[in-house]
Amino acid sequence: MDAMTLLHERNSMGKLTGPPPDRQQLDALYRAALRAPDHKQLTPWRFIEFSGEGLDRLGELFAKAEYQANPHTDDGTMDAARKKVRRAPMIIAVIAKVTPDFPKVPPIEQIISAGCAAHGILLAAQALGLGGMWRSGGYAFDTTVRQGLGLAEHDQIVGFLYLGQPGGRNKPLPERDPDDFVERWD
Ligand SMILES: Cc1cc2nc3c(=O)[nH]c(=O)nc-3n(C[C@H](O)[C@H](O)[C@H](O)COP(=O)(O)O)c2cc1C
Numbered sequence: 001m002d003a004m005t006l007l008h009e010r011n012s013m014g015k016l017t018g019p020p021p022d023r024q025q026l027d028a029l030y031r032a033a034l035r036a037p038d039h040k041q042l043t044p045w046r047f048i049e050f051s052g053e054g055l056d057r058l059g060e061l062f063a064k065a066e067y068q069a070n071p072h073t074d075d076g077t078m079d080a081a082r083k084k085v086r087r088a089p090m091i092i093a094v095i096a097k098v099t100p101d102f103p104k105v106p107p108i109e110q111i112i113s114a115g116c117a118a119h120g121i122l123l124a125a126q127a128l129g130l131g132g133m134w135r136s137g138g139y140a141f142d143t144t145v146r147q148g149l150g151l152a153e154h155d156q157i158v159g160f161l162y163l164g165q166p167g168g169r170n171k172p173l174p175e176r177d178p179d180d181f182v183e184r185w186d
Contacts (some may be wrong), residue, residue, distance in 0.1 A: 006093045006127055011173060013131030016164030017097070018041040020051045020090035021185060025128050029163075030125035033094075036116035042102065045112035045117045050085065058093075059085040065144040076097040088162035098154040107154060114158045121161055131166035 021029065026049070033045065050058045059082035066073045066081045078158045085091060096114035098107045118134060125132040140157040151157065 001127055006123055008172060010059075010123055010126055011170045012122075012133045013168065013170070014087070014133045014162075014168045015122075015166070015168035016088040016131050016162055017167040018089040018132070018164060021125070021130055021163055025125075025130065028128060029092075029121045029124045032120035033117035034120075036113050036120055038103070038113050039105045039109050042099060042105060042110060044097045044099065045114050046097050046155075048093040048095070050091045050093070053091060055073075055085045055089075055091065056082070057084065058091065061145055061148040062139050064148070065139055065142040068144045069142070073085075088133070089164045090162075092121065092161045093149060094121070094158045094161060095149070095151060096156040096158050097152070098156060100154045111156050111158060114156070118159050118161060121137060125163055129166075131164060133162045135162055136160065 009084075030047065033047070034043075036045070038044070062081040062084060063078040066077050094114055096107075098110045099105070100107060114148040122132045122134060136157070136159050136165060140159060146157065147157075149157070
């Protein structure tokens with residue numbers, strides 16, 4: 001696939017099956033992430049890869065988050081939280097490692113950079129014939145999840161990237177006209 005087609009036709013894939021990306025594919029995904037634009041070369045990124053039993057550990061953390069938010073939460077909600085992680089054979093949590101008070105690089109720039117890294121992973125996944133979907137849910141902002149993943153005070157989870165083999169048909173892409181979004185100062 002040529003680069004422009006990839007950029008114009010990136011499409012999230014929510015239905016994902018095994019096997020997970022292999023090590024060679026993962027290396028390519030991370031290399032794409034590491035080319036994210038990065039003011040002052042802070043490399044404000046951290047990735048946590050979950051597969052196999054690691055997914056269940058993440059699911060347990062999601063269930064714990066539900067419980068901490070509401071100790072009266074029912075078993076069904078806790079189970080649903082556990083099962084969410086099994087929507088893909090692999091999840092990569094993309095974390096912005098934020099350095100507060102860094103001259104000229106405010107936290108928002110570091111978080112955007114991590115967002116670009118996530119986008120790089122999704123684009124690279126599609127280029128390799130993999131499927132991917134960026135999800136946050138409430139868990140990306142949850143204190144229990146943040147603690148469980150070892151985030152420092154200023155870090156942010158920018159997303160959970162669900163990755164695997166495409167398990168469904170690509171949805172039609174939305175028709176969007178650049179002119180609806182662009183203002184020109186000629
Ligand atoms: C930061 C971020 C968080 C997202 N979180 C979710 C989510 O929790 N659940 C969801 O269904 N889609 C979520 N999305 C949207 C999907 O990843 C996807 O972009 C959307 O379904 C549109 O599909 P498309 O990317 O193919 O246009 C999120 C997107 C971003 C950028």
